[in-house]
Amino acid sequence: GESVGLHLPTLSVQEGDNSIINCAYSNSASDYFIWYKQESGKGPQFIIDIRSNMDKRQGQRVTVLLNKTVKHLSLQIAATQPGDSAVYFCAENRNSGYSTLTFGKGTMLLVSP
Amino acid sequence: GAGVSQSPSNKVTEKGKDVELRCDPISGHTALYWYRQSLGQGLEFLIYFQGNSAPDKSGLPSDRFSAERTGGSVSTLTIQRTQQEDSAVYLCASSFDRGGGEKLFFGSGTQLSVL
Numbered sequence: 001g002e003s004v005g006l007h008l009p010t011l012s013v014q015e016g017d018n019s020i021i022n023c024a025y026s027n028s029a030s031d032y033f034i035w036y037k038q039e040s041g042k043g044p045q046f047i048i049d050i051r052s053n054m055d056k057r058q059g060q061r062v063t064v065l066l067n068k069t070v071k072h073l074s075l076q077i078a079a080t081q082p083g084d085s086a087v088y089f090c091a092e093n094r095n096s097g098y099s100t101l102t103f104g105k106g107t108m109l110l111v112s113p
Numbered sequence: 114g115a116g117v118s119q120s121p122s123n124k125v126t127e128k129g130k131d132v133e134l135r136c137d138p139i140s141g142h143t144a145l146y147w148y149r150q151s152l153g154q155g156l157e158f159l160i161y162f163q164g165n166s167a168p169d170k171s172g173l174p175s176d177r178f179s180a181e182r183t184g185g186s187v188s189t190l191t192i193q194r195t196q197q198e199d200s201a202v203y204l205c206a207s208s209f210d211r212g213g214g215e216k217l218f219f220g221s222g223t224q225l226s227v228l
């Protein structure tokens with residue numbers, strides 16, 4: 001999940017495990033959600049997105065689940081690899097007129113070989 | 114290049130000096146955004162440009178911050194009279210922005226350090 005302050009929540013997993021990163025969003029009117037991966041010294045990199053008319057979307061090794069009832073978003077990574085180690089951010093589009101994304105604080109994923 | 118390009122990648126300045134940060138968006142993207150990321154934090158929205166429309170400046174933290182986008186392409190973020198609390202990574206992003214939510218493509222950012 002998300003937190004405030006300087007210390008990111010951290011998820012530590014073993015290589016090959018499945019990882020689940022959770023995110024609570026704040027605005028029930030948000031219509032678009034997106035997950036980004038950020039490695040040290042780099043900008044955020046798009047992973048997967050989902051619109052509010054869906055509750056599940058799958059990509060390569062990743063699945064995003066959206067539960068609008070409880071305003072919850074999750075990212076599932078199958079067969080996690082050391083290269084997946086990064087900070088993961090969820091973001092929501094709160095304005096249906098244009099794409100200004102509001103980001104959560106991030107979750108650090110650490111994958112051990 | 115194919116991606117969003119930002120320069121400089123690192124900038125060290127003294128308190129009170131002005132700085133300019135540059136962003137070259139992906140060719141053909143109509144929307145351009147500036148975000149700020151402090152250490153261990155999420156991304157804070159600063160400003161948004163879309164085509165010839167007036168920019169959304171609602172995220173700028175003070176009047177020391179301003180941004181321009183010339184010719185619908187390159188953007189410059191200017192911070193006047195920098196303060197130590199301005200130290201952060203400044204990220205630029207662009208998108209097609211067809212309305213209703215679009216993925217943003219980010220540059221690698223400019224790491225600003227105010228001494």
